[in-house]
Amino acid sequence: MAANNFRHALFCAFITLIISYPIIGFNLEAQGINVTLTGADASTIVMVLLAALIVFLFQMFREQIMGGLKSIPHPLPQSNKEPMAENRRAKIESWVLTGIVIFALFWPFLVSRGSVDLATLVLIYIMLALGLNVVVGLAGLLDLGYVAFYAVGAYTFALLSQYTGISFWLALPIGALLAALFGLVLGFPVLRLRGDYLAIVTLGFGEIIRILLNNWTTLTGGPNGIGGIPDPTLFGMEFGRRVKEEGNTSFHETFGIAYSGEHKVIFLYLIALVLAVFTALVIRRFMRMPVGRAWEALREDEIAARSLGLSRTAVKLSAFTIGAFFAGFAGTVFASKQGFISPESFVFLESAIILAIVVLGGMGSQIGVVLAAIAVTILPELAREFSEYRMLIFGAAMVLMMVWRPQGLMPMRRIHIELKRQE
Amino acid sequence: MLEVQNLSMRFGGLLAVDEVSLDVQEHEIVSIIGPNGAGKTTVFNCMSGFYKPTGGKILFEGREVQGKPDYKISRLGMVRTFQHVRLFSQMTVVENLLVAQHRHLNTNLISGLIKTPSYRTKEQKSLDRAAYWLDRVGLLDLANREAGNLAYGQQRRLEIARCMVTEPKLLMLDEPAAGLNPAETKELNQLIVSLKEDYNVSVVLIEHDMSLVMDISDRINVINQGRPLASGTPEEIRQNDDVIKAYLGEA
Numbered sequence: 001m002a003a004n005n006f007r008h009a010l011f012c013a014f015i016t017l018i019i020s021y022p023i024i025g026f027n028l029e030a031q032g033i034n035v036t037l038t039g040a041d042a043s044t045i046v047m048v049l050l051a052a053l054i055v056f057l058f059q060m061f062r063e064q065i066m067g068g069l070k071s072i073p074h075p076l077p078q079s080n081k082e083p084m085a086e087n088r089r090a091k092i093e094s095w096v097l098t099g100i101v102i103f104a105l106f107w108p109f110l111v112s113r114g115s116v117d118l119a120t121l122v123l124i125y126i127m128l129a130l131g132l133n134v135v136v137g138l139a140g141l142l143d144l145g146y147v148a149f150y151a152v153g154a155y156t157f158a159l160l161s162q163y164t165g166i167s168f169w170l171a172l173p174i175g176a177l178l179a180a181l182f183g184l185v186l187g188f189p190v191l192r193l194r195g196d197y198l199a200i201v202t203l204g205f206g207e208i209i210r211i212l213l214n215n216w217t218t219l220t221g222g223p224n225g226i227g228g229i230p231d232p233t234l235f236g237m238e239f240g241r242r243v244k245e246e247g248n249t250s251f252h253e254t255f256g257i258a259y260s261g262e263h264k265v266i267f268l269y270l271i272a273l274v275l276a277v278f279t280a281l282v283i284r285r286f287m288r289m290p291v292g293r294a295w296e297a298l299r300e301d302e303i304a305a306r307s308l309g310l311s312r313t314a315v316k317l318s319a320f321t322i323g324a325f326f327a328g329f330a331g332t333v334f335a336s337k338q339g340f341i342s343p344e345s346f347v348f349l350e351s352a353i354i355l356a357i358v359v360l361g362g363m364g365s366q367i368g369v370v371l372a373a374i375a376v377t378i379l380p381e382l383a384r385e386f387s388e389y390r391m392l393i394f395g396a397a398m399v400l401m402m403v404w405r406p407q408g409l410m411p412m413r414r415i416h417i418e419l420k421r422q423e
Numbered sequence: 424m425l426e427v428q429n430l431s432m433r434f435g436g437l438l439a440v441d442e443v444s445l446d447v448q449e450h451e452i453v454s455i456i457g458p459n460g461a462g463k464t465t466v467f468n469c470m471s472g473f474y475k476p477t478g479g480k481i482l483f484e485g486r487e488v489q490g491k492p493d494y495k496i497s498r499l500g501m502v503r504t505f506q507h508v509r510l511f512s513q514m515t516v517v518e519n520l521l522v523a524q525h526r527h528l529n530t531n532l533i534s535g536l537i538k539t540p541s542y543r544t545k546e547q548k549s550l551d552r553a554a555y556w557l558d559r560v561g562l563l564d565l566a567n568r569e570a571g572n573l574a575y576g577q578q579r580r581l582e583i584a585r586c587m588v589t590e591p592k593l594l595m596l597d598e599p600a601a602g603l604n605p606a607e608t609k610e611l612n613q614l615i616v617s618l619k620e621d622y623n624v625s626v627v628l629i630e631h632d633m634s635l636v637m638d639i640s641d642r643i644n645v646i647n648q649g650r651p652l653a654s655g656t657p658e659e660i661r662q663n664d665d666v667i668k669a670y671l672g673e674a
């Protein structure tokens with residue numbers, strides 16, 4: 001056993017060496033037209049050796065380390081307790097939620113413009129993650145192309161505003177409905193697929209949409225994207241310094257205050273906040289309705305669900321459609337926030353990040369997803385100096401989570417249902 | 424009410440079910456027995472629409488149902504349980520019963536979102552029906568436990584309750600007594616008889632527990648290696664020489 005372990009650890013360290021030494025240990029230097037190979041300086045080579053040593057030690061004592069990780073107590077122990085009584089839980093939840101929303105309402109007036117902008121982005125990710133949570137967390141359908149629906153929402157607004165001059169408020173439902181329609185249409189071919197196959201095909205769909213946007217230059221402007229997307233208005237009041245559209249008034253003139261660029265940022269933040277709260281409430285309601293229970297039943301046991309008369313087609317399509325609907329919402333807000341969109345905003349990495357938020361937060365759990373969205377969006381901003389290592393840290397965090405707490409930060413808790421004894 | 428005529432099911436070279444016929448009248452408990460691998464579960468899978476039979480007819484209340492999708496057959500009032508319990512194990516006990524009643528709650532999304540009065544009435548009714556059946560199978564106190572955490576016998580009973588809240592006309596039970604202790608088997612015996620007597624449900628039963636089968640069946644069908652071997656009342660089956668040789672004799 002120990003000898004086996006030793007050999008394995010040695011092998012891993014060796015692999016680390018032969019992979020990292022040529023990559024990091026040599027530099028190509030251009031001298032005139034010639035390229036020469038020079039060795040890296042001593043400190044780099046020491047680092048490479050150190051890395052190999054760490055790999056060796058980790059593999060050698062892997063069992064102990066993993067065991068130690070697992071035994072770190074969880075901050076929120078959740079044994080097989082029965083769910084909390086509904087009335088108590090509802091009270092606690094409504095107090096906490098009201099508190100958070102009130103705080104979120106007043107907070108932007110206290111902080112810098114950059115923070116508010118970042119918070120808007122967080123809210124967009126919350127919307128996306130809550131929507132994907134329906135598909136992945138509740139219905140158990142691994143969708144790796146979710147970003148496609150986000151793109152549909154964003155491009156709907158961008159294109160409609162470019163060609164018809166539509167306003168944000170009209171584009172919002174249209175974008176969401178069109179994304180939902182895409183969800184429905186893309187749902188059909190993947191009805192019979194499950195697990196890995198579903199993941200691969202949805203991944204393909206996501207890429208198809210992006211490549212289409214990239215190459216249909218006449219309509220979408222291709223890689224150049226679409227700019228000049230209007231900001232939202234408040235009852236016909238614009239937030240710019242000058243009124244762009246006829247018939248609109250400007251916010252600062254109407255209220256007789258000095259123009260400030262911050263008004264617009266805060267207004268967008270508030271819209272995103274309202275939409276995120278709306279998303280959360282609607283999906284929460286769905287989870288307590290037959291449709292939500294049908295999603296979960298399909299995830300738990302498709303055969304049993306069908307034997308009880310649930311149509312796989314209807315249940316899966318409803319999950320795809322509703323998930324896509326909220327992605328469309330988020331996309332419209334995103335387009336309006338950026339004022340400019342291009343296919344680059346809708347790459348696979350976005351899908352992966354949204355999925356990571358759902359998995360980190362705890363499949364099916366709304367509070368968990370919200371917390372994870374905040375963490376995943378804000379932490380990289382706080383640690384700017386490590387931005388090169390962003391994906392590395394991200395990956396390490398995922399691996400650690402899977403070992404330490406595979407059910408996510410805050411796993412979904414069942415609701416308690418009060419029953420009356422029948423005569 | 425149910426008539427299976429010359430049902431055949433072939434998997435590649437294997438003829439798992441070969442010209443099996445059986446019928447179930449209203450208010451009747453009909454058993455299917457036979458050694459392991461005889462094709463009993465395959466007959467159920469054909470009847471419930473999981474497999475498309477390669478031959479024969481299945482008539483439910485005069486309508487041909489063979490080859491119809493499973494969820495449609497279930498909606499006609501033919502519901503089954505599984506040889507290996509299939510619960511929605513991360514959902515609570517009562518949620519399992521609510522899933523089964525989605526059709527009683529078949530309202531559109533909007534009325535559920537804003538909780539119209541008619542939605543509330545329907546929701547309350549399905550909660551009451553769930554409570555009734557949980558009480559009936561002795562699981563009411565465990566209503567908010569996760570289904571996967573129940574003891575095996577409780578899971579079996581929950582599976583039956585989950586069928587019953589759909590208000591079926593015909594219930595198909597695949598080895599419901601497997602893994603139960605004698606006391607639980609006795610309770611199951613009483614429950615199945617009561618389903619027939621008090622709720623007017625016909626039952627098709629696959630079971631290996633001979634004393635249970637002999638006790639509650641109105642008629643018994645024996646199949647062996649996919650072929651029908653005998654059928655008749657428990658008394659006739661007990662005295663059938665072929666059956667004794669092929670099946671009862673071994674036991």
Ligand SMILES: Nc1ncnc2c1ncn2[C@@H]1O[C@H](COP(=O)(O)OP(=O)(O)O)[C@@H](O)[C@H]1O
Pocket residue numbers: 434437439457458459460461462463464465466
């Ligand atoms: N989906 C399938 N594909 C291939 N063979 C199957 C399939 N289902 C059942 N069989 C075969 O059909 C035969 C009957 O199985 P089954 O109906 O489960 O028997 P029983 O329930 O009477 O024990 C077995 O030989 C089994 O291997």
Ligand SMILES: [Mg+2]
Pocket residue numbers: 463464465506
């Ligand atoms: Mg069987």
